[in-house]
Amino acid sequence: MKAVICDPIHPAGVEILKKAKDIEVVDASKTPKDELLKIIEDADGVITRSPTPVDEKFLSHAKKLKAIVRAGVGVDNVDIEACSKRGIIVMNIPTANTLAAVELTMAHLLTAARSFTNAVWNLKKEHEWNREKWLGIELAGKKLGIIGFGNIGSRVGIRAKALEMDVIAYDPYIDPSKATDLGCKYTTDFDEILKCDFITIHTPKTPETINMITKKEIEKMKDGVVLINCARGGLYNENDVYEGLKSGKIRWLGIDVFEKEPVTEHPFFELENTSVTPHIGANTKESQQRIAIQAAEAIIEALRGSSYPNALNLPINTANTPEWVIKYLELAQKMSYLLSQIIKKPIKKVKVSLSGDISNEEKSVLTFSLVGLLKNITDNVNYVNALVLAEEKGIETEVKKEKNETYKNLVQIKVLTDEGEYSISGTMLENHPRVVEFKGFDLEFEPKGKMIFFKNTDVPGVIGEVGMTLAKHNINIADFRLGRNKECQAMAVIIVDNDVNEEVLNELKKLKAALSVAYAEI
Numbered sequence: 001m002k003a004v005i006c007d008p009i010h011p012a013g014v015e016i017l018k019k020a021k022d023i024e025v026v027d028a029s030k031t032p033k034d035e036l037l038k039i040i041e042d043a044d045g046v047i048t049r050s051p052t053p054v055d056e057k058f059l060s061h062a063k064k065l066k067a068i069v070r071a072g073v074g075v076d077n078v079d080i081e082a083c084s085k086r087g088i089i090v091m092n093i094p095t096a097n098t099l100a101a102v103e104l105t106m107a108h109l110l111t112a113a114r115s116f117t118n119a120v121w122n123l124k125k126e127h128e129w130n131r132e133k134w135l136g137i138e139l140a141g142k143k144l145g146i147i148g149f150g151n152i153g154s155r156v157g158i159r160a161k162a163l164e165m166d167v168i169a170y171d172p173y174i175d176p177s178k179a180t181d182l183g184c185k186y187t188t189d190f191d192e193i194l195k196c197d198f199i200t201i202h203t204p205k206t207p208e209t210i211n212m213i214t215k216k217e218i219e220k221m222k223d224g225v226v227l228i229n230c231a232r233g234g235l236y237n238e239n240d241v242y243e244g245l246k247s248g249k250i251r252w253l254g255i256d257v258f259e260k261e262p263v264t265e266h267p268f269f270e271l272e273n274t275s276v277t278p279h280i281g282a283n284t285k286e287s288q289q290r291i292a293i294q295a296a297e298a299i300i301e302a303l304r305g306s307s308y309p310n311a312l313n314l315p316i317n318t319a320n321t322p323e324w325v326i327k328y329l330e331l332a333q334k335m336s337y338l339l340s341q342i343i344k345k346p347i348k349k350v351k352v353s354l355s356g357d358i359s360n361e362e363k364s365v366l367t368f369s370l371v372g373l374l375k376n377i378t379d380n381v382n383y384v385n386a387l388v389l390a391e392e393k394g395i396e397t398e399v400k401k402e403k404n405e406t407y408k409n410l411v412q413i414k415v416l417t418d419e420g421e422y423s424i425s426g427t428m429l430e431n432h433p434r435v436v437e438f439k440g441f442d443l444e445f446e447p448k449g450k451m452i453f454f455k456n457t458d459v460p461g462v463i464g465e466v467g468m469t470l471a472k473h474n475i476n477i478a479d480f481r482l483g484r485n486k487e488c489q490a491m492a493v494i495i496v497d498n499d500v501n502e503e504v505l506n507e508l509k510k511l512k513a514a515l516s517v518a519y520a521e522i
Contacts, residue, residue: 001303004040005029007049009071013292020300021499037061045299047071050261054078059086066382067302071295072282073097074232075312076205084313087382091298091310095151096290097282102155104281105200105230108254109144109160111275112198112226113137115252118272140164145196146184147212148231149174153202157184168196194220198228205232215240224251230281233257242267245274256281305375306337306522314383324428328358329368331433332411334447334522335424337372338435341520342453345417347373349396356409359401366399369413407436441483441491449478450521452494452505456513458484463492465511470496473504489515 008029017025045067070092114136149171169179179186203209213236244250256277370386412425425437479495
């Protein structure tokens with residue numbers, strides 16, 4: 001498989017990609033865009049940032065493309081609808097730059113209160129000592145209205161509370177308790193936000209949020225209101241905000257994003273009551289490294305078919321789907337992908353059993369399970385065609401609800417073949433995905449990494465023999481999980497740091513106690 005890096009990312013991400021032996025990596029981050037079109041013609045996946053437009057022209061050249069990762073939050077440069085029509089999954093990296101964006105918002109907030117940038121410039125560059133000119137205001141006791149109370153907005157709220165501000169959150173898509181549990185007020189009345197002393201916005205750019213603040217909303221605001229936008233350009237109408245700044249209705253604007261970027265000339269730059277930055281919300285060393293690492297891991301998982309982290313064009317409405325549901329769907333896909341690497345016979349039937357609230361997502365769980373399971377059967381499986389492909393291949397499917405006394409939510413996948421039944425069950429433990437049953441054995445492990453599945457008769461000395469065999473091939477054991485049954489059998493899940501070849505697996509199979517040996521990688 002071929003993955004193309006279209007725009008620069010942190011070296012840590014490139015290094016992860018190069019270690020994936022089943023993926024050819026092409027770093028075209030410095031290639032002119034017209035030449036890039038030739039390079040992506042046989043690409044299976046690409047990693048992009050904002051400089052590369054993923055439009056009809058791009059997609060018409062990338063005929064083999066299966067997955068796109070936008071290394072960052074915004075996907076303004078990606079035609080998601082066109083990708084969906086072609087069966088291309090689009091993913092982003094929504095949380096890696098959260099802290100960086102939060103801290104820049106706080107920087108603009110503090111600058112707005114104290115005219116910080118102006119005072120610095122006046123003293124350093126104009127050599128004037130103007131204490132009286134830079135009379136500021138205190139944040140303590142002021143009302144901060146936050147539009148959008150997700151990962152970034154909620155963290156801005158936490159920090160604003162620490163500065164003794166009164167925080168009011170407006171977000172129709174969250175449970176009010178997300179705000180109230182943090183000591184913030186929740187409102188469904190947008191006009192209440194407009195009456196705040198400070199207003200900051202943290203929403204995606206959608207038809208609903210473009211021009212969310214215009215002349216009409218500004219007229220309802222307090223005289224001397226402060227506006228902050230470190231989210232996306234165009235959420236505030238720039239012409240209307242400019243008029244508000246000139247008239248004094250708006251005391252200050254702190255802005256990191258613009259309708260058209262890059263921009264070096266803008267009416268805002270002429271005004272004294274603005275602090276402007278060149279879209280640096282994600283620009284910290286730490287966030288760029290996290291973004292690159294997560295982007296690399298996402299494209300690897302997508303091309304292997306184990307999961308599509310943070311996919312934006314799923315067959316479900318992600319805007320209204322709770323995060324915990326998404327996590328279970330991803331877990332179902334990873335578990336089925338694990339089984340797909342172990343099962344060597346044609347699949348006759350797939351049975352999905354659900355316990356708890358996740359049982360309300362029957363079709364979605366089945367779809368995600370089939371995407372993972374069919375990856376090694378067909379190259380073209382995706383969320384849109386998984387059910388159809390299963391039917392075409394004569395695979396019967398069944399979904400049912402069951403009760404479980406041990407776990408609040410549980411997903412079990414059973415696959416029937418001519419050589420028997422394979423089962424795997426998983427849940428979320430402390431918000432982390434865990435397999436809790438495999439082929440009838442109770443054990444717990446994370447479905448991630450290089451995994452050896454070693455079934456054996458439950459007799460003394462087996463662990464030592466397995467360890468010695470792996471050590472002989474310089475394979476380091478990272479984790480060892482064991483399950484036992486009443487038939488004097490044991491199942492070990494051995495997570496290792498190094499690649500495992502057929503020679504190693506064959507040696508393990510020759511051990512006296514061995515009943516079966518399999519290998520999977522996620």
